[in-house]
Amino acid sequence: MSPLVDYHVHLDLYKDHERVAQRCAAQNIEVFAVTTTPVAWQRNCDVVKGCSGIRIGLGIHPQLAAEREADIELFEKLVDHTHFIGEVGLDAGPRHFRTLEAQKRVFQRVLKAAARSGPKVVSLHSVRTSRQILDTIEQYYSHADLRFVMHWFSGSKAEAERAVKAGCYFSVNSSMLDSPNGARLAAGLPTDRILTETDGPFTQGMDGKPTEPGDVQPALRSLARLRTVPENTLRIQIAENLFRLEDGLI
Template identity: 45%
Template sequence: MTPLWVYFNCHLDLYSDHVGIIADCDQERVATLAVTTTPKAWSRNCELTAESHYVRVGLGMHPQLIQEREQEIALFERYLPSARYVGEVGLDAGPRFYKSFEAQERVFSRILRASAEQGNKILSIHSVRTTSKVLKHLEESRLFDNSQAILHWFTGTVSEARRAVELGCYFSINEEMLRSEKHRKLISIFPLDRLLTETDGPFILHEGTPLRPSDVHRTVHEIALIHNLAPLDAGKLILNNLRQLVSRV
């Protein structure tokens, strides 16, 4: 059946009840991208979701773990031919992770190069304090010749947002972003046909509880307000964006 909601960049295996989350996705008809933070987690996530109609798994190598796990890039590259979705990958120059930045760039460059060479990939990309660097890597990799990229939890500037749009990026929006006037302004300039919704669960909380799949309805409602749309129309638009994204690869 056709999905009702879009739930990108979910850390399924970090929920205490990950089996229940998968069941919720199927029951609520939520098209979900379950990202992983290390390639070692990919096979297990694929097993957990093998019977799901609505959950797909991304092969990931999270930048915050690169200092300890750079050597796992070989395992990532071994699995990549079997993965259509890639994530969570990217760069993070936050204070806790800046010391591994050179290693992060090495890994990210290899991921982009291999993805571009193989083609037909959809990437969910982390870009904390590194938007310009991430966009430069995307430009140099020529990823968009045959693949697509979603900027997860985008926190760049207006000019960086416009540059990302020109490149062809999509943007996944979550509830936490909508609490910031700066981010609401950014969302207002993102093209409507490049918007997706996410939760980054279980890291974002609502009233002290990790967000669950159907909680994306609040994000859809806020996107509708920002873009002066009816919530139902905003929901349909986001679903159509997902269809277009998937059809392009």
Template identity: 45%
Template sequence: MITTATTRQPPRWVDFHCHLDLYRDHAAVIAECDRERVATLAVTTTPKAWKRNRELATASQHVRVALGLHPQLVAERAGELPLFEALLPDARYVGEIGLDAGPRFYRSFPEQERIFERILRVCAEQGGKILTVHSVRSVAKVLDHIEAALPRDRGRVILHWFTGTPAEARRAAAMGCYFSINREMLRSDRHRKLVAGLPLDRLLTETDGPFVEAEGLPVRPTSVADTVTELASLRAVEAGQIARTIIANLRTLVTA
């Protein structure tokens, strides 16, 4: 799992997409993840941020760090792709990566596609990587690139904050993708209906903290407990069942 085989206490919760280095109390949040047993994937937005993030989490039982090159930063950081490739052999987890076709970032979309395809291909070459992927207004393109460049037996994909169509969700599930869900996704009826239709054995929870807020404050990894409660209500099952399922899904993801 995100925790190692020698961890004495298994995780209680999962936050599979959180920007820990963007919290002012970065080290304290890592300690909180360990104390509360939140299996947390700390994503990075540039390759230059990865080493320091990994150093801070090196003694953590429950925090792992992903090597990222965020699509929203490609216009300024495309030159870091060689550094990404140099660091990749030491990184099992990859993210945040992907595509963003929103108005603010559409001008860089061709370059985003180039970077994303290259990342997928080098991940496929090395094998065994677990990728958390951004797909704003670009789900079909993201799935096309994954289908072309990352065979299912060469890596595993989690679609972070998925807001595609039901047809795209079915396609992603058929490709073996997982979906990480945060509380903000469950605010609209459309997205609640979408999440309700996702395969239960492909669900993970996330916060995307500190970007998501609750009562004016950034959510923290422990906030996934609230998301579990909302998912349980959406599925008409007990919260404990959802929590156990998500832990089991994580175990399957990282041991397959």
């Protein structure tokens, strides 16, 4: 059977992250575990050593970029050692728009370093900044071997169409599908650009507990229902999308 895919999760933020990582391997789940600071990258790599199917992203989360701006130098030193970048991007939400200029400085250096070092998969955070991020991709990185994944995309339909034209993929979780706008966007995405994610432990399952990668199945089920395709057909398609996205990297 094709694997499940959780293409955006914060493994190191679970109290029992080692056991969560082991369960991913046991349950045949392909995982992109993002980090929020470059300091966490090596520690995460050590935790998942011996667990198949888990990629560790080198990241600087935009919500931390202002206070951790100096960490970009460590990011630039480590970038040659991984094909996976995330979580990175911009956040102009109510709590973080005041730091947007610092976020932009960090994000520009992240993309420059990744483009020099490529090929890379890049998991993008784009809260209220989809247009700015797409402007940057289109203007400066259209010819770089950077393979962008829009995590929990919340932009407009027009911005989603721009992202598709720019070659982006989209990782979709249950919380995104619970919102009318998110469901409309997910229904209209090209089938060959869709991945699933949990964004655990920041999302909750039906039981009210933080989601783990094994909880990605409800997102798959909801997507299949939304797009009126059999669940297993979509599961196979998402696995194929993953392998195409990562072609030549693993």
